[in-house]
Amino acid sequence: xxxxxxxxxxxVPRDVEVEPRRLLVQTLREDLGLTGTHVGCDTSQCGACxxxxxxRAVKSCTVLAIQADGHVVTTIEGMAPDGGLHAIQAAFWAxxxxxxxxxxxxxxxxxxxxxxxNPDPTDDEIRHAIEGNICRCTGYHxxxxxxxEAASTLRAxxxxxxxxxA
Amino acid sequence: xxxxxxxxPVKRVEDPRFITGKGRYLDDIQMTGMTYMAILRSxxxxxxxxxxxxxxxxxxxxxxxxLTGADVPYNPLPMAWPxxxxxxxxxxxxxxxxxxxxDVKWTGExxxxxxxxxxxxxxxxxxxxHVDWEPLPAVVDTEGATQPGAPQLHExxxxxxxxxxxxxxxxxxxxxxxxxxxxxxxxxxxxxxxxNPMEVRxxxxxxxxxxxxxxxxxxxxxxxxxxxxxxxFVTGIPEHKVRCISPDVGGAFGTKIFCYADMALVMxxxxxxxxxPVKWVETRRENYxxxxxxxxxxxxxxxxxxxxxxxxxxxxxxxxxxxGRLSTIGxxxxxxxxxxxxxxxxxxxxxxxxxxxxxTNTTFVDAYRGAGRPExxxxxxxAMDLFAxxxxxxxxxxxxxxxxxxxxxxxxNPSGLGTAVNGEKIYIDSGNYEPALNKALMTVxxxxxxxxxxxxxxxxxxxxxxxxxxxxxxxxxxSKWIGAVGEGWGAAMWESANLKVHLTGxxxxxxxxxxxxxGHETTYSQIIASxxxxxxxxxxxQHSDTLGTPFGYGSYGSRTSSVGSTAAIKAAGKVREKxxxxxxxxxxxxxxxxxxxxxxYRVKGSPEKKKTLQEIAFxxxxxxxxxxxxxxxxxxxxxxxxxxxxWPFGTHIAVVEVDEDTGKVDLVRYVAxxxxxxxxxxxxxxxxxxxxxxxxxxxxxxxxxxxxDDGQLLSGSMLDYALPRASWMPNLELDETVTPSPVxxxxxxxxxxxxxxxxxxxxxxxxxxxxKPFGVRHLDMPFTAPKVWRAMQSQEVRS
Numbered sequence: 001x002x003x004x005x006x007x008x009x010x011x012v013p014r015d016v017e018v019e020p021r022r023l024l025v026q027t028l029r030e031d032l033g034l035t036g037t038h039v040g041c042d043t044s045q046c047g048a049c050x051x052x053x054x055x056r057a058v059k060s061c062t063v064l065a066i067q068a069d070g071h072v073v074t075t076i077e078g079m080a081p082d083g084g085l086h087a088i089q090a091a092f093w094a095x096x097x098x099x100x101x102x103x104x105x106x107x108x109x110x111x112x113x114x115x116x117x118n119p120d121p122t123d124d125e126i127r128h129a130i131e132g133n134i135c136r137c138t139g140y141h142x143x144x145x146x147x148x149e150a151a152s153t154l155r156a157x158x159x160x161x162x163x164x165x166a
Numbered sequence: 167x168x169x170x171x172x173x174x175p176v177k178r179v180e181d182p183r184f185i186t187g188k189g190r191y192l193d194d195i196q197m198t199g200m201t202y203m204a205i206l207r208s209x210x211x212x213x214x215x216x217x218x219x220x221x222x223x224x225x226x227x228x229x230x231x232x233l234t235g236a237d238v239p240y241n242p243l244p245m246a247w248p249x250x251x252x253x254x255x256x257x258x259x260x261x262x263x264x265x266x267x268x269d270v271k272w273t274g275e276x277x278x279x280x281x282x283x284x285x286x287x288x289x290x291x292x293x294x295x296h297v298d299w300e301p302l303p304a305v306v307d308t309e310g311a312t313q314p315g316a317p318q319l320h321e322x323x324x325x326x327x328x329x330x331x332x333x334x335x336x337x338x339x340x341x342x343x344x345x346x347x348x349x350x351x352x353x354x355x356x357x358x359x360x361x362n363p364m365e366v367r368x369x370x371x372x373x374x375x376x377x378x379x380x381x382x383x384x385x386x387x388x389x390x391x392x393x394x395x396x397x398x399f400v401t402g403i404p405e406h407k408v409r410c411i412s413p414d415v416g417g418a419f420g421t422k423i424f425c426y427a428d429m430a431l432v433m434x435x436x437x438x439x440x441x442x443p444v445k446w447v448e449t450r451r452e453n454y455x456x457x458x459x460x461x462x463x464x465x466x467x468x469x470x471x472x473x474x475x476x477x478x479x480x481x482x483x484x485x486x487x488x489x490g491r492l493s494t495i496g497x498x499x500x501x502x503x504x505x506x507x508x509x510x511x512x513x514x515x516x517x518x519x520x521x522x523x524x525x526t527n528t529t530f531v532d533a534y535r536g537a538g539r540p541e542x543x544x545x546x547x548x549a550m551d552l553f554a555x556x557x558x559x560x561x562x563x564x565x566x567x568x569x570x571x572x573x574x575x576x577x578x579n580p581s582g583l584g585t586a587v588n589g590e591k592i593y594i595d596s597g598n599y600e601p602a603l604n605k606a607l608m609t610v611x612x613x614x615x616x617x618x619x620x621x622x623x624x625x626x627x628x629x630x631x632x633x634x635x636x637x638x639x640x641x642x643x644x645s646k647w648i649g650a651v652g653e654g655w656g657a658a659m660w661e662s663a664n665l666k667v668h669l670t671g672x673x674x675x676x677x678x679x680x681x682x683x684x685g686h687e688t689t690y691s692q693i694i695a696s697x698x699x700x701x702x703x704x705x706x707x708q709h710s711d712t713l714g715t716p717f718g719y720g721s722y723g724s725r726t727s728s729v730g731s732t733a734a735i736k737a738a739g740k741v742r743e744k745x746x747x748x749x750x751x752x753x754x755x756x757x758x759x760x761x762x763x764x765x766x767y768r769v770k771g772s773p774e775k776k777k778t779l780q781e782i783a784f785x786x787x788x789x790x791x792x793x794x795x796x797x798x799x800x801x802x803x804x805x806x807x808x809x810x811x812x813w814p815f816g817t818h819i820a821v822v823e824v825d826e827d828t829g830k831v832d833l834v835r836y837v838a839x840x841x842x843x844x845x846x847x848x849x850x851x852x853x854x855x856x857x858x859x860x861x862x863x864x865x866x867x868x869x870x871x872x873x874x875d876d877g878q879l880l881s882g883s884m885l886d887y888a889l890p891r892a893s894w895m896p897n898l899e900l901d902e903t904v905t906p907s908p909v910x911x912x913x914x915x916x917x918x919x920x921x922x923x924x925x926x927x928x929x930x931x932x933x934x935x936x937x938k939p940f941g942v943r944h945l946d947m948p949f950t951a952p953k954v955w956r957a958m959q960s961q962e963v964r965s
Binding site: 048096098102123126 | 365
């Protein structure tokens with residue numbers, strides 16, 4: 001038994017046929033080939049699968065694909081659709097906010113959600129906002145620095161996308 | 167030949183793919199015709215298998231193949247590092263199985279494998295494999311497993327003892343302890359940890375019936391080693407018929423060094439189903455049960471010395487839990503990698519350590535970030551604090567008094583690495599410990615500690631400060647040493663590099679090392695840019711594929727920057743030398759007259775007569791005109807065997823506050839002064855330290871793998887195992903001293919493990935310092951609020 005689901009993913013309408021038990025993260029990764037969203041656990045703890053559903057961060061391992069029917073999904077691949085970098089992506093690069101890179105997409109999506117609602121967070125607010133995203137490589141120090149820098153860039157309105165290969 | 171790029175905090179060349187979601191980890195790989203494997207895992211910690219019925223599973227939708235231990239022609243998996251290597255220590259070895267045959271020794275040991283059209287079908291079919299179990303009593307306690315009456319795991323290992331290994335001078339140490347003015351004794355536990363790289367493990371096996379060749383994609387730190395082990399020691403398939411590839415690896419921390427059953431199973435399954443690819447990716451729950459764990463020591467320490475603070479002896483007895491069977495290098499970790507650095511940075515004349523390796527009904531234990539050295543640092547740094555407290559001397563002063571003096575190097579540590587094949591001693595080659603200690607004390611404001619404690623009391627907090635003055639042995643390891651003792655892999659541990667300057671002047675460096683997030687592509691590019699005077703953009707670094715990269719031993723033991731980089735530098739030197747000889751040919755000059763300035767090869771005294779490296783490569787790669795005896799192409803390979811390990815050191819200081827009402831511990835400051843020698847990329851070095859520190863803090867404060875008495879893993883998911891979260895960690899204050907390593911041309915030492923090695927002891931010492939008013943002398947990790955609260959209730963505040 002499958003269900004027809006229509007999602008708008010990174011601005012593009014996508015129709016997929018899914019089993020009712022299929023998770024949004026499986027649909028993104030396996031049906032739509034968007035493998036930037038990762039699976040790091042099986043208990044909704046690690047946050048590697050964080051995407052935006054109608055503009056808010058959700059753990060896509062905890063959303064069924066059929067629940068997302070008719071909704072708008074943004075993944076890491078949609079953060080800077082023109083091949084450039086979103087200010088948060090640029091800041092993670094500049095501040096060495098990643099090492100193995102596995103948690104990074106989810107971390108960036110959580111950071112984007114934070115900065116949408118709180119453009120000038122304190123370090124404590126940043127640390128609290130990414131509490132649902134586990135990083136085992138960085139000790140969070142440089143992730144916090146990256147989000148702080150991204151907030152500053154976004155507030156200054158100088159979000160000129162840099163080329164990804166610059 | 168250095169330019170500014172070496173030693174600069176350049177942004178990582180890896181990052182654009184990772185920040186845009188274009189990394190390619192194992193589970194991101196899709197192939198036409200892919201099948202999926204799921205593994206049935208034992209629900210019992212100790213049990214015999216009477217029979218296995220796979221008929222229902224075989225009848226499930228989408229199922230292609232079901233395997234049990236009886237179907238696997240190769241068992242067991244290899245164990246490459248017995249305790250003591252080839253020195254004659256008796257090791258009662260029981261190696262892991264590809265799939266269990268008659269019995270299981272821990273919950274999570276693989277029993278059957280199902281290959282199906284989809285991952286869901288494979289998982290569903292695993293549920294209906296019926297096993298007739300004969301459950302047996304289990305034992306999980308590290309020390310208790312060796313005691314009379316404990317359930318016995320293996321016939322060849324009485325009292326569950328894997329080995330008893332010793333190092334140091336027993337008679338001398340016994341005499342020193344007997345004669346000492348002061349002896350402090352303490353039992354300390356270094357609890358079991360689950361390493362938790364964010365990417366779990368997985369493999370894809372692909373057999374080609376047309377060529378009889380296999381390709382195995384694996385999330386591994388050691389693709390070359392795995393090819394060697396899987397062919398020569400597991401399957402018997404000829405080595406040249408197997409290709410191993412590690413795609414982007416999402417963290418590893420030691421767990422991905424080893425040879426695992428699933429690697430062999432995907433190879434076998436792909437062959438049995440006619441060459442369709444077989445993918446297996448573990449769940450996090452499986453990762454917790456059947457990928458290696460770390461630490462798990464019970465130690466009885468005795469530190470002996472004089473009332474003036476001089477330490478005269480260290481006698482240690484350790485029980486090391488190795489799990490139900492031995493992982494690839496399990497016995498090597500709590501022996502060589504532990505006890506040989508047990509005396510730390512101190513000149514202790516008499517050191518003796520006895521280690522008993524122990525089987526229990528738990529997941530196998532092997533190298534986890536730091537591997538033996540965090541355990542050693544924990545022992546010696548707790549011992550120094552206990553000794554200082556006993557004689558009423560300042561903790562920093564006791565350390566200072568016992569440091570190996572800067573003019574005492576090379577220093578022959580009494581429990582050290584010993585002697586190489588050629589009779590050469592392996593010394594601690596360099597160090598200068600006091601400046602790092604002084605700098606850290608200054609930064610943290612050690613002189614104002616009493617004031618800070620008093621201020622904290624006004625807020626209902628007990629403040630504590632903890633020191634850890636550590637050394638580690640990194641940059642493993644000289645092959646001449648491994649050859650002498652049969653330790654390490656029981657094989658060599660050099661590294662390799664191939665450097666090609668192609669026709670268009672673009673440079674490809676291929677390495678035998680294997681990154682897992684460390685930024686090798688960046689740091690190697692910096693080295694080659696510096697060595698050849700090129701822009702980093704003109705260089706690409708390749709690795710991770712046994713097809714097309716020179717054999718290498720992979721990345722662990724903080725060895726890549728020291729051993730790997732030196733191989734790359736040697737290859738660059740060969741390229742430069744050949745380019746110089748060819749420039750002489752092009753410029754009709756003598757080779758001796760060619761000087762190299764950056765990427766320009768000039769005739770001395772006639773600077774207008776010059777060729778760039780790109781011009782040289784173009785002509786040499788075409789080879790239209792070659793001098794006598796010169797081969798075309800600018801393509802050189804180098805192998806580097808390190809003359810010694812490297813010996814990073816430093817001082818870490820943690821400041822904690824313990825809440826007087828709840829016992830909750832907050833890490834409020836963390837100061838680290840590390841001496842990792844010169845730095846290729848200081849930004850990356852800092853990042854390695856940050857992450858390492860967080861892992862060590864995690865052990866001190868939160869992390870613990872817990873088994874029930876029946877062998878069930880109670881901390882079996884991320885809900886139950888407390889990994890450090892962003893809001894639990896402070897910003898970290900890093901500083902440095904720089905004592906270049908003498909063993910490699912750029913003076914680097916390696917930094918992958920330093921943070922973890924140092925930080926656990928610093929935080930533990932801080933918590934115990936905070937609990938001093940309660941008469942607490944020692945408490946075992948992790949310092950969770952309930953445990954600390956109970957310790958606080960045991961005695962009234964004295965102050």
